[in-house]
Amino acid sequence: MRRKTKEVLVGKIGIGGENPIRIQSMTTSNTRDIPATVEQIIRLADHGCEIVRVTVQGKKEAEACEGIKNTLLKKGYTIPLCADIHFYPPAALIVCDFVDKVRINPGNFADRRALFIYKEYDPYTYAKELEKIEEAFAPLVLKCKAQNKPIRIGANHGSLSDRIMNQYGNTPQGMVASALEYADICRKYDFHAIVFSMKASNPLLMIEAYRKLVEEMQRLSWDYPIHLGVTEAGAEEDGRVKSAVGIGTLLVEGIGDTIRVSLTEDPLEEIEPCKRLVNLWNNYREHNAFSKPRKGSRSKGELFRIEEVPKTATLVTLKTPKVARVREMAKQKENLILLLDTDCPIVAGAECGPLLLDGSIDGIAVDSSQIALGESILQATRHRITKTEFISCPGCGRTLFDLQEVSKKIREKTSHLPGVRIAIMGCIVNGPGEMADADFGYVGSKTGKVDLYIGKQCVEKDIDHLIADERLIALIKQEGKWKDMTISG
Ligand code: SF4
Known part of the structure; x- marks a missing residue:
């Protein structure tokens, strides 16, 4: 209800x-x-x-x-x-x-x-x-x-x-x-x-x-x-x-x-x-399909390619049953795997999220084009951390730099650091507080200037925004959290 x-x-x-x-x-x-x-x-x-x-x-x-x-x-x-x-x-x-x-x-x-x-x-x-x-x-x-x-x-x-x-x-x-x-x-x-x-x-x-x-x-x-x-x-x-x-x-x-x-x-x-x-x-x-979370343990949060799903598992899709139905099924059957039947991150996150969080399913099955989406879901539900966690504000009238451009640039350079949390925040008024538990912070301090943080501590003040991303990377290296990007292909 x-x-x-x-x-x-x-x-x-x-x-x-x-x-x-x-x-x-x-x-x-x-x-x-x-x-x-x-x-x-x-x-x-x-x-x-x-x-x-x-x-x-x-x-x-x-x-x-x-x-x-x-x-x-x-x-x-x-x-x-x-x-x-x-x-x-x-x-x-x-x-x-x-x-x-x-x-x-x-x-x-x-x-x-x-x-x-x-x-x-x-x-x-x-x-x-x-x-x-x-x-x-x-x-x-x-x-x-x-x-x-x-x-x-x-x-x-x-x-x-x-x-x-x-x-x-x-x-x-x-x-x-x-x-x-x-x-x-x-x-x-x-x-x-x-x-x-x-x-x-x-x-x-x-x-x-x-x-x-x-x-x-x-x-x-x-x-x-x-x-x-x-x-x-x-x-x-x-x-x-x-x-x-x-x-x-x-x-x-x-x-x-x-x-x-x-x-x-x-x-x-x-x-x-x-x-x-x-x-x-x-x-x-x-469908009157509101449902309470199952009182179960957390899911194992496994990610399978469709062809690798174990024979002992039951594969379910959400096309016909809803979240509430899968929760019901999970009371009778062990080892349910949800087949990701959408490429839409919103639908996928909204349907897999509740079932992974309450342990109704043990994992998700994807085809080869959906691996990144599957990894995003498991990272968002904190089952598997396979990439950098970015915390970035949406921007508002207080934003002090081109937030979309800068965050894109930082994401491109640092997205290969599993477990590292990087915050990119548009202003100093709310930024430092709201970057919560980030390991590193990039926060607009004045027009064109940036403060850099390690945890909650500001370690570099008023850096020119043109060099601030490189300084951020230097800090990540200094803290021993950097890895070189592997180029596949
Ligand atoms: S951190 Fe600052 S710029 Fe970003 S949304 Fe909040 S108030 Fe706006």
Whole structure:
């Protein structure tokens, strides 16, 4: 069964309740550049995007949203706008007048960026910090309430406050606790137009965070809708597979009311993957095929060429049975292998992901043209790490370099390092926090300048972007993680 949620209206678009899963994306233009932002929003709306988010880092961007909204309306576009707020509550109060929804990050709305320093919080200090949050957040809650506009409380793994991390660690539980602190303030002021999200770049962590959130909401008898997304998923096939494993696994459990597939590509590229996931969800709904994960152990996560599948195994395809059916079959039969009957990374990730994660299947069978796709799925589900793990942000109005170009170049030079995690992040405001558990980080610090990180430590500051990829490779070598690329052929 799909989880029952209340309807939250964003402009004229309803999220949750009986509404279909809503498709979202985010602009990458400079928000202050009104014509460029309007043009991007129109392209997104024309392709089926239903809600669009723009980054609002300060007052100028907040004020630009008035022009963006008015121009869109003049051109006949009523697509709801959502303002993305980090670190600066005054921008939220200004922009609230011009947009249809505000997204806040509970890790950094009222708290400064985490320093990852251990500190004891006695009950008094903790309570004082909560008071400070309420002081910063309540004016926005009251304004949104007066204007009938919703707030998304969007927690991200990696950008939690020091207070939360000291108590819960950088964990799914911490993400949920962080969001609930803000939800409690909304509820105190009798404000209920809330949407939650719990994003992480690791799909397993993301799935766990959303499941914990749902458990907690059930315990509290709350029915707020949920926005699903895997953040910093990267690009191309790997980015799509990661998003599909995370979002698809939750959709089949009936969790999720709106989605964004976040890719380091033109935002338009995010729409088709979203549509495929929505189709899949429609399929579950039509056949009432929502299913809970099997209580089994993790899959062995094997990858076979079709001709190598052991005779003792049972080969299943998803064309006829759905995920729920395979889960049922797995109760009777041992050693099920799923035949990959699609080349679409979204469909493949969304269908294999849940079955691999709960051990319903032991592995997947592919033909020789699908080996890379099979490897992406097993990497996204953390069964087999056969290539470099890229964590790259989708970019937004804060991005300080040509993110798509740079991340493509870095991927080409470093994609042969299994187990090495490289983050490529567009700005220093959110980048360092949200690159989560990357081994190396490439983060825009100023226009044309880059900071390089080893783990959470910045080791080179303001490097010229023209030489930054070579410096990154030098750091990987220095840390003994480099291997020469083998040329096959
Ligand atoms: S990390 Fe990337 S997506 Fe996030 S705020 Fe910075 S530029 Fe935008």
